[in-house]
Amino acid sequence: MSQRITINDVASAAGVSRQTVSRALNDKGEIDGDTKQRVLDAAKELGYRPSRFARGLVRPDTTSIGLVIPDLLNPFFTEVAxxxxxxxxxxxxxxxxxxxADSVDEELSTLQVIGSQVDAVVGYFNLSETQLDQHTHGIPVVLIGREHHATRFSSIRIEGAQGVRSAVDHLVAAGHRRIGMLDHAHAEPSDKHQWFCDAMNAHGLSPDKVAGAVQSVDGGADALTRLLKAQPDVTAIFTFNDIIAIGALRAARRSGRDLAVIGFDGLQLGTVVDPALTTVALDTRKIGALAVEQAARLMAGDEPLSGEDLVVQAVLLLRESA
Amino acid sequence: MSQRITINDVASAAGVSRQTVSRALNDKGEIDGDTKQRVLDAAKELGYRPSRFARGLVRPDTTSIGLVIPDLLNPFFTEVAxxxxxxxxxxxxxxxxxxxADSVDEELSTLQVIGSQVDAVVGYFNLSETQLDQHTHGIPVVLIGREHHATRFSSIRIEGAQGVRSAVDHLVAAGHRRIGMLDHAHAEPSDKHQWFCDAMNAHGLSPDKVAGAVQSVDGGADALTRLLKAQPDVTAIFTFNDIIAIGALRAARRSGRDLAVIGFDGLQLGTVVDPALTTVALDTRKIGALAVEQAARLMAGDEPLSGEDLVVQAVLLLRESA
DNA sequence: AACGCTCCCGTGAACGTTCACGGCGTGGCG
DNA sequence: CGCCACGCCGTGAACGTTCACGGGAGCGTT
Known part of the structure; x- marks a missing residue:
């Protein structure tokens, strides 16, 4: 029936041996021009396709890694990817x-199948480390934006306190005093919210003008109008991410308000809106490169990167919106 | 030295046989609880990691496909991906x-290495079919937005004439007569330019107001100002893609001009700009799904999709910019 | 004529895992 | 006591390819 066509089938079809077929297909030399052509024809005729597994077994020269992303359509993750x-x-x-899809179930089913396909895993997870350990079949794992404990794991740390501080400094220097924030909509406040509070406190300002926003453009617009209704005297805002900031920007312009906006992420996307979005930027290229580099070291058994080498600093990126 | 740790190493370390190790690691049953734990410990101790090749050889249950994209940062391709x-x-x-990276060299080097890693290839190529045939090691290939000839290949066809026609109809109905186009900057005009010309001619309008644009926001802005300088009486434009359209939109607003703009692609991105971009939309989800489905049929040897089932129709998506 | 070299080609072995089978001990039942 | 069933474990074989080696034919040189 639908048996797989092996190198031997091609060999007997062409009247030669395995090895000769192998030579023909891999441009190895030590083979006559005519025979080579005959083998190639036979292979095409039979629809022969070498088994990547058999080849990988005997010549283990290719490594591949798994990249796990919560949502590829989110431009931030696209850039990292x-x-x-x-x-x-x-x-x-x-x-x-x-x-x-930012779902724990999907993470699990992904992990289930990932172990037998890749040599290392890099990416974003919501799963607990215990669960990761359990389902990951012993391969190296690099967590992005999250702490780790087991030695098989490693993590890229995102450090944003200074960047947010600069953003608030910038707003204050421009004369703003009543500065609000649009955080994410989850139950517990984000890291970014904490950084914002610290920065505000350092200026003796009270960080009490906060609203939660769904992570979408409309969510940002929505949250801004809510915040403005409750706190009409706000003159500037900082947001959880650029997507929300863009929504806020749109809502502000539509309501004819002059509002300074600073986002978080540093997306390319921020340059296409008008005014271009000022933002606390993360170097996504660095994040991706670091993650891969770390995976490489883990796999090779080399001294892994550590400490300061593994943190990505957020920095204020001045454009037009503030 | 840096020899690979095999199942046999684990076996002798735990004082059991291969098979028992296999059972322990795969939750197979027919194994004592204590032995299982001992094996698991030994495996972790040695840092054992099963070879995906060996496993795949004997149990060929996983299939994987290659997805080839010219530029992941372009939102259109992100959506398809x-x-x-x-x-x-x-x-x-x-x-x-x-x-x-939209480079033929990269396509070649990708192909070089792809054959031994995946069971089928799906995506965008600039390479000639001959070259594809040569470097693709006999696996099925699905071309997106491009014709094919060999039977091993298949292609998803993008049909935009009607959509562009609707766009022009819409502009004409709104009173526009002097309609320009921002095409891509390559030597030969694009399909979209042809569709545009046909639609204009159908209305007895002359499609002569065309400028080439680099495929970026700035490129679009740039091209628009050039076009407007040469043809100051243009009141509406159609663009090669949404990115260019967004640039044009920005340039128009900054110069204080009221200009109707219609893009091409139907990106989500078009909703975040203000005004939201009216566009001739492609169903990216359908494109991706179709490509995968077709790859599945090719691999299984089933009757492949054909004719009308393989075309994706572009349709006018009215938002705010026209 | 013997030797060596080059060009082709074929044969065992190995890669690391799982499957199919068989075997051994223990306990229960007739 | 004999037999079978069951739980646990080990041994050959197989998956499909490449590598290392060996060998024969043809030709030129000594």
Missing amino acids: AAALEAARAKGWHVVVYDT | AAALEAARAKGWHVVVYDT
Whole structure:
């Protein structure tokens, strides 16, 4: 029936041996021109396709890593993914991409199947470390934006306190005193909110004008109008991410208000809106490259990067919106 | 030295046989609880990691496809990729993503290495079919937005004439007569330019107001100012893609001009700008899903999709910019 | 004529895992 | 006591390819 066509089938069809077929297909030399052509014809005729597994077994020269992303359509993750892809290509690696839709179930089912396909995993997870450990079949794991404990794991740390501080400094220097924030809509406040509070306190300002926003453009617009209704005297805002900031920007312009806006992420996207978005930027290329580099060290058993080498600093990126 | 740790190493370390180790690691049953734990400990101790090749050889149950994209940072391709990822996940497939940076060299080097890693290839190529045939090691290939000839290949066709026609109809109905176009900057005009000309001619309008634009926001802004300088009486424009359209929109607003703009692609991104971009939309989800489905049929040897089932129709998507 | 070299080509072995089978001990039942 | 069933474990074989080696034919040189 639908048996697989092996190199032996091609060999007997062409009247030669395995090895000769192998030589013909891999441009090895030590083969006559005519025989080579005959073998190639036979292979095409039979629809022969070498088994990547058998080849990988005997010549284990290709490594591939899994890249786990919560939502590829979110431009931030797209940028990280593109950076990781580029870094991996430079090493000659293959990257298998998984989109978990920010769901723990999807993460689990991804992990289930990932172990037997890749040599290391890099990305974003909501799963607990215990669960990661359990389902990951012993391969190296690099967590982005999250702490780790087991030695098999490693993590890229995102450090934003200074960047947010600069943003608030900038707003204060421009004369703003009543500065609000649009945080995410989850139950517990984000890291960014904490950084914002610290920065405000350092200026003796009270960080009490906060609203939660769904992570979308409309969510940002919505949250801004709510915040403005409750706190009409706000003159500037800082947001959880650029997407929300863009929504806020739109809402402000539509209501004819002059409002300074600073986002977070540093997306390219921020340059297409008008005014271009001032933002606390993360170097997504660095994040991707670091993650891949760290995976490389973990796999090779080299001294892994650590401490300061593994943190990505957020920095204020001045454009037009503040 | 840096020899690979095999199942046999674990076996002798735990004082059992291969098979028992295999059972322990795969939750197979037929194994004592204590022995299982001992094996697991030994495996962790040694840092054992099963070879995906050996496993794949004996149990060939996982299929994976290659997705080749010219530029992941271009939101259009991101959307296609996300759709393909989703469709593949539904089938339990793995997707290896390659970004070729729109370069023929990168396409070649990608192909070089792709054959031994995936069971089918889906995506965008500039390479000639002969070259594809040569470097693709006999695996099925699905070309997006491009014709094919060999039977091993298949292609998803993008049909935009009607959509562009609707766009021009819409502009004409709104009273516009002097309608320009911002095409891409390549030597030969694009398909979209042809469609545009046909639509204009159908209205007895002359499609002579055309400028070439680099595919970026700035490129679009730039091209628009050039076009407006040469043709000051233009009241509406159609663009090669949404990115260019967004640039044009910005340039128009900054110069205080009231200009109707219609883009092409239907990106989500078009909703974040203000005014939201009216555009001739392509169903990226359908493109991705179709490509994966077709790859599935090719691999299974089933009757492949053909004719009308393989075309994606562009349709006018009215938002605010026209 | 013997030797060596080059050009082709074929044969065992190995890669690391799982499958199919068989075996051994223990306990229960007739 | 004999038999079978069951739980646990080990041994050959197989998956499909490449590597290392060996060998024969043809030709030129000594």
